[in-house]
């Protein structure tokens with residue numbers, strides 16, 4: 125008898141659904157298609173030669189270590205570098221015990237609900253939020269509470285009431301800097317308020333920050349974890365991040381390579397240790413050759429110059445896309461002007477279905493991601509996301525011109 129696999133799926137297994145971005149991925153492979161859909165870095169930004177050199181050096185000099193099983197929390201020197209240099213550059217005092225290396229930032233978004241959520245627990249997410257986060261959280265059966273996002277990021281004012289009325293919220297998941305998909309950045313005032321509210325209600329914040337280094341304009345803002353350390357430090361004195369409310373999710377995907385699958389979580393050592401225990405049962409540890417190759421690049425001082433080059437590349441692409449949208453998009457359509465990251469968020473007049481516009485756009489060989497799947501509350505029918513990092517300047521010119529023609533046609537009917 126042949127197994128009826130679907131009939132055997134668990135309740136959890138039945139909640140798994142494919143991502144809208146991944147579904148569009150197949151369409152974007154069609155010849156001639158210009159895709160603003162994925163969140164992919166530019167292929168020109170990949171340092172193939174430097175990675176090859178670093179990898180060969182690791183294998184020649186430490187091959188027997190790199191190819192052996194490793195420690196779950198991660199390669200010691202890389203943890204030290206992330207704590208002592210990368211997080212320190214952001215303003216956090218931390219040590220390696222505050223850092224767990226993971227297989228991309230997305231793995232952290234699976235490990236955190238694994239240790240914190242029971243089915244039916246309430247969590248707060250932004251509306252819109254990162255589609256990949258919803259896909260991870262969904263598996264643990266949370267009850268979503270949402271806070272809307274505007275040009276200054278999450279509207280944290282409503283949060284006090286939500287947390288007061290719904291005791292037991294397990295965490296607040298936010299992207300304060302260069303939001304995916306909304307492209308906005310949380311203002312300084314709201315950052316402070318959010319950290320204070322979380323502390324007042326004793327609710328953790330998950331700060332997802334994979335785009336931190338990709339700033340093209342405007343002034344840097346301190347991460348929430350740094351503000352939280354300052355808040356806690358005021359009563360407890362200096363020292364590494366021991367007690368606190370924030371788990372910070374970092375990633376090498378946008379500054380090195382998403383294919384290498386390398387990220388980390390930084391937070392209070394006790395909870396980071398528990399996340400490491402959860403990771404043991406998932407993949408034991410993140411690929412050691414990948415960690416050691418990345419550390420070799422860190423040690424060579426590769427990142428500052430490389431990040432500067434990527435910033436310049438993406439700044440040009442962002443500017444080009446924004447100026448073409450300004451020139452060609454019809455009245456009634458509005459969009460964000462991001463200071464960094466990879467995305468522009470577009471809002472159509474009320475009642476217009478971005479999915480319908482996508483179907484027309486695909487006929488003209490241009491693709492984007494409709495916004496609705498990014499809303500846990502089902503809103504966002506009239507929104508969509510444009511990525512500006514992956515297409516060349518010529519493709520941006522052609523693609524935005526084609527898309528503007530589709531929008532003009534559709535909005536006039």
Ligand SMILES: Cc1ncc(COP(=O)(O)O)c(C=O)c1O
Pocket residue numbers: 163227228229230231254256299304332333334374375376377382385386387
């Ligand atoms: C907000 C956000 N978090 C996390 C990730 C995942 O990154 P990683 O490739 O490190 O898993 C992404 C990637 O697009 C993202 O946009």
